[in-house]
Amino acid sequence: MSFKETLNKVVHQMEGNDNFTDVQPVSGGDINEAYYIRTNNNEYFMKLNKQVDPSFFTIEAKGLSMLKDTKTIDVPAVYGVYEEDGIPMLWLEWIEGNKHNDTDSLLGERLATLHLSEASGFGWEETTYIGKHKQANTILPSWTDYYRDYRLKGQLEIGRNKGLISGKREKNLMKLMERLDKWLPKNPKPSILHGDLWGGNWMVGNNGNPYLIDPSILYGDHEFEIAFTELFGGFSKKFYQAYHATFPLSDSYDDRKDIYQLYYLLVHLNLFGEIYGGTVDRILKKYMD
Structure with a gap:
């Protein structure tokens, strides 16, 4: 056929x-x-x-x-x-449209409003995908436990199997996972997150309205999502100003931003290879001091 x-x-x-x-x-x-x-x-x-x-x-x-x-x-x-x-x-x-002066601000404000939606735990009820890799999930009461056991550990296992995470890189990642309590918030608000929000996963529709596409849904710390938006660009100053006005980040956000970006860098390492290895190693070294 x-x-x-x-x-x-x-x-x-x-x-x-x-x-x-x-x-x-x-x-x-x-x-x-x-x-x-x-x-x-x-x-x-x-x-x-x-x-x-x-x-x-x-x-x-x-x-x-x-x-x-x-x-x-x-x-x-x-x-x-x-x-x-x-x-x-x-x-x-089919979504099609053109940006106007308020599009980026609307995206920031509406994403923050999404993150203010209530959830009762951390994680997700079923397996999702991040890229083409399956992302195992469960609902846990602890954000630190979920992030360690279902995000970082999952990518560690994939990287081991592919020969991309071994030796010093593996040792440093395991040390970081053991010490996450030092940097991650103990009781963040469980927010509904898009889960894969880089610059290519939002678009503009009629009347300049922003649309989210290609989600990998989870309940988590809203700063995890914002950290990823900063990793590869694609979001403007207006976006962040509108977001922060609706749902401010904590004063300690910069202390853990790299740890939150690490998950996505491990995903890219496992999907695309050693081109991302240097950045992964830099972050791991930073938190070994």
């Missing part, structure tokens, strides 16, 4: 007897193929990946629905997760 015939099967399930009228490949990140699809009734953004289990997209769809339910920040509508002819697909609302 051709790709167009496969698309038609899904469109028929969503819209009845209608067929798509246009399909164009678009940029969709490092992991998935992505397409703009137009029918007589609608426009869609569709992602597919022939190498993943359908749960990869089901979990993403649940995360988007969770964010939508908070009524704090916009996300694309989820039309469905489908598997046709062995191809898992996620169909979403």
